[in-house]
Structure formats: C-alpha cells, structure tokens
Amino acid sequence: AVFKPENVEDFYEIGDVLGSGHFGQVRRVCERASGTCWAAKFLKIRKSACSRLGLERSGVEQEVEILQAIQHPNIVTLKDVFESRAEVVLILELVSGGELFDFIAEKENLLESEAIEFMKQILEGLGFMHSKNIAHFDLKPENIMLSDKVSPHPDIKLIDFGLAHRFHQGEEYRSTSGTPQYIAPEVINNEALSTAADILSGLSPFQDETDEETLKNIIALNYEFDAQSFSMTSSMAKDFIQKLLLQSPRSNRCFCLFQPITRKQAANRNRSSINMKNFKKFNA
Numbered sequence: 001a002v003f004k005p006e007n008v009e010d011f012y013e014i015g016d017v018l019g020s021g022h023f024g025q026v027r028r029v030c031e032r033a034s035g036t037c038w039a040a041k042f043l044k045i046r047k048s049a050c051s052r053l054g055l056e057r058s059g060v061e062q063e064v065e066i067l068q069a070i071q072h073p074n075i076v077t078l079k080d081v082f083e084s085r086a087e088v089v090l091i092l093e094l095v096s097g098g099e100l101f102d103f104i105a106e107k108e109n110l111l112e113s114e115a116i117e118f119m120k121q122i123l124e125g126l127g128f129m130h131s132k133n134i135a136h137f138d139l140k141p142e143n144i145m146l147s148d149k150v151s152p153h154p155d156i157k158l159i160d161f162g163l164a165h166r167f168h169q170g171e172e173y174r175s176t177s178g179t180p181q182y183i184a185p186e187v188i189n190n191e192a193l194s195t196a197a198d199i200l201s202g203l204s205p206f207q208d209e210t211d212e213e214t215l216k217n218i219i220a221l222n223y224e225f226d227a228q229s230f231s232m233t234s235s236m237a238k239d240f241i242q243k244l245l246l247q248s249p250r251s252n253r254c255f256c257l258f259q260p261i262t263r264k265q266a267a268n269r270n271r272s273s274i275n276m277k278n279f280k281k282f283n284a
C-alpha cells in the first residue's frame with residue numbers, strides 16, 4: 001500500500017499528546033484547511049528487518065486495511081495515512097471523551113440502564129467487526145473510549161487495532177500478544193484463535209498478584225464475584241455475566257463487568273499489552 005508521501009505538518013497543525021502505547025504516540029491535530037481536529041497516531045517503522053525498534057510495515061498496512069474495512073459508529077474511523085522516512089501517521093477520528101473505565105470510576109454509581117446502553121454499543125461495534133471476520137485481540141478498558149465529555153449519553157468508540165486480525169476462509173491464526181488480565185484462555189494456551197477471543201472485562205475478576213497468577217486464573221476459569229461489590233447488581237445482570245464468561249471459545253462471549261471500583265484501583269490497573277512469548281507455556 002502506498003501512503004501519502006507529503007509531510008503531515010503541511011496539512012495539519014500538531015497539538016497535544018492524547019495517548020501513547022506499544023505503538024507510539026497519538027496527538028491531537030487540527031486540519032489547516034478546515035480547522036477540524038483529528039487524532040494523529042505516529043507509528044515508528046522498522047528501518048531494516050533485523051532492527052528491533054519500531055513496527056513491521058506489514059503490520060501497519062494490516063491495521064490500515066482493517067480500519068478501512070470497518071466503518072461503524074462505535075469504531076474509530078480512519079481518515080488519511082501519511083508516510084515519511086521511518087514513520088507512518090494515521091489520521092483518525094478524534095475521540096475526546098476519555099476512557100469508559102475512568103468515566104465509570106468517576107461516577108458515584110452507574111445505573112444498570114447506563115451500563116446496558118454502554119454494553120449495547122460495545123456489542124454493536126464488536127458484532128460488526130466479527131461479522132467481517134475481524135478480531136480486535138487487545139480489547140480492554142483503555143481501548144474503549146467515549147466520543148466526547150459534554151453529552152450526557154456519550155457514544156462508545158473502540159480504538160487501537162494494532163493487534164487486530166482479519167480471518168480468511170480456512171486460515172488458522174495464533175497470537176501470543178495481549179494484556180494479561182484480559183487475555184482469553186485459548187491465547188494463553190497458544191491454540192488456534194477466533195473472534196471469540198475478544199472477551200472483555202471491565203475490572204478483571206481474574207486479576208491476581210502477578211501476570212503469571214492472572215494467566216493461570218483465566219485458564220482455570222477461576223473467578224468469583226465480590227459479594228459486597230455485587231450486592232446491588234440485579235440477578236439478571238449476574239446471570240448474563242455468568243453465561244458469557246465461558247471457557248470454550250465456541251461460545252460467543254463478551255464479558256463486561258461494571259463492578260464498582262475505587263479511584264485507586266482505576267489509577268493503578270495494569271494497562272500494558274505484553275507478548276506471551278515471555279511466559280513459559282501454561283498447562284491447564
């Protein structure tokens with residue numbers, strides 16, 4: 001794929017850093033011609049195959065293809081792509097409502113009707129992606145953002161398709177990347193994957209002291225709902241969660257836990273994706 005060779009700064013005024021992660025940096029940018037603001041994701045590309053720094057260009061091309069394939073109100077849209085010497089810049093829809101997780105942590109309490117509305121939008125975005133045989137593979141609270149901070153009912157926006165994968169007919173795919181407490185059992189066991197691996201938990205009931213313990217909990221499906229935190233949750237909601245959190249990838253599952261959390265928990269949660277290659281093989 002050929003991206004625009006022009007210098008992104010000729011068309012956009014570069015603003016503040018909005019976020020950064022395994023990929024590089026996301027900055028607010030404003031289009032010079034229209035004044036409209038966007039989010040520019042700066043991706044460092046590997047200079048040579050053997051260098052460890054930066055991303056494979058093929059991986060970036062895949063992220064671009066996937067984003068171009070899924071246009072949906074609950075998925076961040078891609079507007080443009082620039083390329084300079086060793087950098088590819090994705091011009092993305094500006095999602096300025098912050099992370100869903102922080103929105104929930106800051107509220108005294110979240111009505112079940114609000115949680116249901118958020119869940120509905122997450123499922124609509126996820127369902128649309130899966131209907132195109134695309135899996136996100138790094139679904140976690142940080143990648144579920146809100147459209148804006150002003151409207152009383154902001155929209156959900158799924159972001160960061162850097163680990164996403166499009167399944168082709170009959171193809172088997174394995175990956176060993178993800179974020180510990182949100183990884184599906186089949187990813188930990190390095191089994192063939194599917195879109196069912198896009199499981200989701202707000203505050204993981206698998207969270208443990210170390211990544212290794214957390215991963216073991218997931219395989220063993222070892223979790224419990226804290227009685228005190230769930231005292232106000234309807235039996236319908238708990239039943240819904242129980243049904244979704246099934247070990248078998250054959251069952252379509254998307255597990256979202258709007259468990260009350262403290263600001264401290266929200267601030268200290270582990271946010272980074274890891275590569276499972278660094279962990280010894282787990283036996284169930």
Ligand SMILES: Cc1ccnnc1
Nearest residue numbers: 019026039093094095
């Ligand atoms: C962090 C981010 C990513 C995409 N769009 N807006 C903000």
